[in-house]
Amino acid sequence: MKQIVIISGKGGTGKTVITGAFAALAKDKVMADCDVDAADLHLILDPEIKQSYVFKSGVTAFTHKERCDGCGVCKTVCRFEAVREDFTIDPISCDGCGFCSLVCPQNAIEMKANTSGEWFISDTRFGPLVHARLGIAEENSGKLVSLVRQKAKEIAESKNYKWIIIDGSPGIGCPVIASITGVDCAVIVIEPTLSGLHDAKRVLGVTEHFNVPVKVIINKCDLNCDITEKIERWFKDKNIKILGKVIFDKAVVNSIVEGKTIIEYSNNQVTKTLRTIWRLLEEELERAN
Ligand code: SF4
Ligand code: SF4
Numbered sequence: 001m002k003q004i005v006i007i008s009g010k011g012g013t014g015k016t017v018i019t020g021a022f023a024a025l026a027k028d029k030v031m032a033d034c035d036v037d038a039a040d041l042h043l044i045l046d047p048e049i050k051q052s053y054v055f056k057s058g059v060t061a062f063t064h065k066e067r068c069d070g071c072g073v074c075k076t077v078c079r080f081e082a083v084r085e086d087f088t089i090d091p092i093s094c095d096g097c098g099f100c101s102l103v104c105p106q107n108a109i110e111m112k113a114n115t116s117g118e119w120f121i122s123d124t125r126f127g128p129l130v131h132a133r134l135g136i137a138e139e140n141s142g143k144l145v146s147l148v149r150q151k152a153k154e155i156a157e158s159k160n161y162k163w164i165i166i167d168g169s170p171g172i173g174c175p176v177i178a179s180i181t182g183v184d185c186a187v188i189v190i191e192p193t194l195s196g197l198h199d200a201k202r203v204l205g206v207t208e209h210f211n212v213p214v215k216v217i218i219n220k221c222d223l224n225c226d227i228t229e230k231i232e233r234w235f236k237d238k239n240i241k242i243l244g245k246v247i248f249d250k251a252v253v254n255s256i257v258e259g260k261t262i263i264e265y266s267n268n269q270v271t272k273t274l275r276t277i278w279r280l281l282e283e284e285l286e287r288a289n
Pocket of ligand 1: 069
């Protein structure tokens with residue numbers, strides 16, 4: 001079984017469109033949407049949720065008022081000013097350090113696990129999808145990404161699937177690290193802008209640090225041919241393969257509006273390029289066996 005993650009230096013480069021295309025083209029696969037802060041793979045895969053689970057992460061203090069005698073020790077020790085005048089806890093300010101709970105003489109403060117989001121196992125017309133939704137302003141997306149990947153792996157192993165196709169998190173933070181570690185190939189999607197190249201270099205730094213093999217797709221390559229050439233040269237100098245260049249086409253936006261992958265929506269130049277890219281990637285990863 002091989003794991004491919006599609007990533008980008010920032011959001012909005014077409015990463016999910018390319019993940020959707022691979023989902024449509026690959027046989028025997030499970031998909032994982034690891035862009036948990038802004039999950040949108042479901043918009044084109046239209047999942048039917050089969051199983052849903054609560055994601056718990058971190059703890060918050062909670063005062064059992066009936067046990068509290070009002071001694072005020074908790075308020076004295078809390079450095080986050082999370083203990084209110086009546087000794088209940090402001091959950092937004094509480095850092096979850098647990099100090100108040102430790103010192104309370106009445107054992108009146110309980111540390112309760114936070115519900116930080118949900119994760120799902122769904123059916124799609126292309127096979128199973130594991131995806132998640134992180135609560136607003138919730139942290140620990142790296143932990144949720146790892147959970148989504150672990151579940152996708154369990155499904156792939158139990159069904160003897162060949163591929164795990166992962167829509168990775170954009171950027172260089174904790175969730176992208178959780179998205180890329182241990183994969184067989186990270187495909188970086190780049191748009192031909194100077195900031196696009198700059199962002200891609202930063203994400204490449206992360207993949208190199210974690211020893212993840214990388215290939216590149218330049219998306220909307222005809223929007224700025226000079227920068228596309230510059231990106232090509234830069235990656236060729238680093239001996240990193242450019243899998244292909246995808247032109248800009250309004251059909252891509254229309255396909256998303258209709259909730260389809262571009263492969264299903266059209267048989268245009270974009271589709272042909274993406275078919276060639278997938279074939280190339282598949283062959284190279286199979287050869288790497
Ligand atoms: S330390 Fe315990 S008993 Fe004292 S005020 Fe706080 S919650 Fe109440
Ligand atoms: S857990 Fe820590 S941050 Fe939260 S109320 Fe208690 S002392 Fe304050």
